[in-house]
Amino acid sequence: MTIQGWILILGFTAVLVALTKPVGMWLFALYEGRRTPFHAVLGPLERGFYKLAGIDPAAEQNWRTYAVHMLLFQIATWLFTYAMLRLQAVLPMNPRGLESMGADGAFNTAISFTANTNWQWYSGEVALSNLSQMLGLTIHNFLSAATGIAIAFALFRGFARHGEGGDTGRNQATLGNFWADLTRITLYLLLPICVGYALFLVASGVPQTFTSLVEATTLEGARQSIVLGPVASQEAIKLLGTNGGGFFNANSAHPFENPTALTNFAEMLSIFVIGAGMTWCFGKAVGNTRQGWAIFSAMLILFLAGTTIVYWQEAAGNPMLHQLGVAGGNMEGKELRFGIAASALFSVVTTAASCGAVNAMHDSFTALGGMIPLFNMQLGEIVIGGVGAGIYGFLLFALLAVFVAGLMVGRTPEYVGKKIEAREVKLAVLAIAMLPLCILGFTTLAAVTPQGLAGPLNAGPHGFSEILYAFSSATGNNGSAFAGITSGTPFYNGLLGAAMWIGRFFVIIPVLAIAGSLAAKKYTPETTGSFPTTGGLWIGLLVGIILIVGGLTFLPSLALGPVADHLAVASGQLF
Numbered sequence: 001m002t003i004q005g006w007i008l009i010l011g012f013t014a015v016l017v018a019l020t021k022p023v024g025m026w027l028f029a030l031y032e033g034r035r036t037p038f039h040a041v042l043g044p045l046e047r048g049f050y051k052l053a054g055i056d057p058a059a060e061q062n063w064r065t066y067a068v069h070m071l072l073f074q075i076a077t078w079l080f081t082y083a084m085l086r087l088q089a090v091l092p093m094n095p096r097g098l099e100s101m102g103a104d105g106a107f108n109t110a111i112s113f114t115a116n117t118n119w120q121w122y123s124g125e126v127a128l129s130n131l132s133q134m135l136g137l138t139i140h141n142f143l144s145a146a147t148g149i150a151i152a153f154a155l156f157r158g159f160a161r162h163g164e165g166g167d168t169g170r171n172q173a174t175l176g177n178f179w180a181d182l183t184r185i186t187l188y189l190l191l192p193i194c195v196g197y198a199l200f201l202v203a204s205g206v207p208q209t210f211t212s213l214v215e216a217t218t219l220e221g222a223r224q225s226i227v228l229g230p231v232a233s234q235e236a237i238k239l240l241g242t243n244g245g246g247f248f249n250a251n252s253a254h255p256f257e258n259p260t261a262l263t264n265f266a267e268m269l270s271i272f273v274i275g276a277g278m279t280w281c282f283g284k285a286v287g288n289t290r291q292g293w294a295i296f297s298a299m300l301i302l303f304l305a306g307t308t309i310v311y312w313q314e315a316a317g318n319p320m321l322h323q324l325g326v327a328g329g330n331m332e333g334k335e336l337r338f339g340i341a342a343s344a345l346f347s348v349v350t351t352a353a354s355c356g357a358v359n360a361m362h363d364s365f366t367a368l369g370g371m372i373p374l375f376n377m378q379l380g381e382i383v384i385g386g387v388g389a390g391i392y393g394f395l396l397f398a399l400l401a402v403f404v405a406g407l408m409v410g411r412t413p414e415y416v417g418k419k420i421e422a423r424e425v426k427l428a429v430l431a432i433a434m435l436p437l438c439i440l441g442f443t444t445l446a447a448v449t450p451q452g453l454a455g456p457l458n459a460g461p462h463g464f465s466e467i468l469y470a471f472s473s474a475t476g477n478n479g480s481a482f483a484g485i486t487s488g489t490p491f492y493n494g495l496l497g498a499a500m501w502i503g504r505f506f507v508i509i510p511v512l513a514i515a516g517s518l519a520a521k522k523y524t525p526e527t528t529g530s531f532p533t534t535g536g537l538w539i540g541l542l543v544g545i546i547l548i549v550g551g552l553t554f555l556p557s558l559a560l561g562p563v564a565d566h567l568a569v570a571s572g573q574l575f
Contacts, residue, residue, distance in 0.1 A: 005341030024280025063516030118245030145241025148388030158515030244356025333364025354386030356479025
């Protein structure tokens with residue numbers, strides 16, 4: 001580890017902290033439906049959407065209506081993208097004459113982008129036309145990100161609104177309007193930032209062109225075709241919306257997606273900035289910004305701990321190479337223009353935030369260095385987390401933590417003025433349990449069947465880690481992979497597609513049910529007997545609950561994978 005590496009990590013953290021409140025203020029304006037500077041230009045477009053669709057943006061929806069409209073919209077956009085991929089060969093803007101995608105591949109890809117996962121079993125530059133990239137996929141990068149933020153807004157309203165109580169109140173309590181939330185987030189947050197961001201990327205050397213490819217002469221005198229396309233526009237929203245799917249197979253390790261140290265820093269920051277701002281927005285929504293800062297502090301502790309472990313392990317290098325006289329850190333699978341520190345930081349940022357973009361190959365990390373990105377995803381990617389998804393996932397753990405605290409003091413737990421009762425705890429446990437059930441269940445199936453065992457490139461614990469990582473990434477809606485696994489088969493396309501859908505929507509529905517239940521509850525003033533949820537004790541309890549739940553659930557699988565891999569390498573054993 002070097003001084004320069006720590007300056008990068010701490011400097012990144014400082015800039016993130018500085019941006020948290022300004023971004024949170026912008027998000028809060030959208031949460032309240034207030035006017036923004038972009039309304040003068042985009043307001044008529046928003047009103048036109050509502051008129052064309054026959055939507056009254058002021059019409060409030062209860063949690064069931066909000067959920068049904070959200071699900072129908074996701075299914076419709078999934079079918080649209082599936083049809084586009086299946087018909088790619090006959091659609092326009094296909095200058096290289098690429099074939100249509102097969103049924104299982106299109107099924108997987110359409111679900112992947114609908115669920116904000118962007119898992120890519122294919123090489124984007126050789127499998128997808130410009131139209132498929134721009135319309136079929138990029139549209140999801142906006143809408144799936146906006147959906148996550150909309151669900152978080154609905155949960156915030158559940159905490160902030162004070163109903164009449166009881167079952168009748170629960171049915172009548174409203175959480176806003178899904179269509180209004182989706183439209184405003186897209187028009188006044190994601191779209192304006194992405195326009196400026198894409199221009200910055202173009203100025204930094206990222207292509208944005210309809211030219212299909214160029215011919216270059218190599219140093220050996222051979223001719224090489226270099227694929228180009230509308231890269232910058234997709235790159236901007238893939239990072240800002242924590243989507244992750246790249247125009248090129250090498251993703252953000254490709255010089256056309258991430259050419260310089262400055263773009264690398266900006267890309268990492270854009271992955272985290274909205275998720276960080278959501279914490280301040282939550283605090284403002286419930287009338288106490290200290291609540292948001294407490295959540296942000298817990299997230300930051302987990303993030304810095306993970307980054308420290310990955311940087312330490314990658315800087316320490318591979319002991320097997322050290323025995324052969326090759327000194328230094330582990331540079332396998334990393335870009336020389338970024339180095340170990342920037343690669344370690346990027347790996348933690350992208351897996352903490354359910355993004356999935358990578359600037360280094362996680363399969364080539366040391367065993368313990370690769371374990372932290374894996375563990376980040378298994379926690380549900382709540383450490384800053386995906387846009388919207390991170391904060392509502394973290395609040396599920398907050399409900400469990402306050403329930404545990406209530407048991408300690410012998411009274412009904414309270415959180416931000418709402419009593420947390422059996423219904424909310426059961427729903428929170430149900431949502432949290434979806435991830436281990438899906439990750440461990442599908443991993444077990446893949447690890448004992450011939451079709452599943454045909455996927456990993458490596459044998460032994462590392463091969464098991466490749467399978468475990470794939471289903472952790474899919475269920476956690478991340479999209480990154482241990483690059484050694486071959487997943488473009490009907491078996492993996494089907495199972496991973498199911499994992500992505502479960503990991504996204506089987507969590508969202510309980511979250512909305514919790515929001516509806518909370519919105520119906522009366523406000524409970526804080527008393528001297530209330531457990532404080534803003535100080536150091538609360539932050540420590542949050543971190544402890546997250547690590548205990550994650551550790552107890554996934555420690556056996558991690559022991560079979562990266563831990564066993566580390567011990568084998570330390571003893572001089574290779575598979």
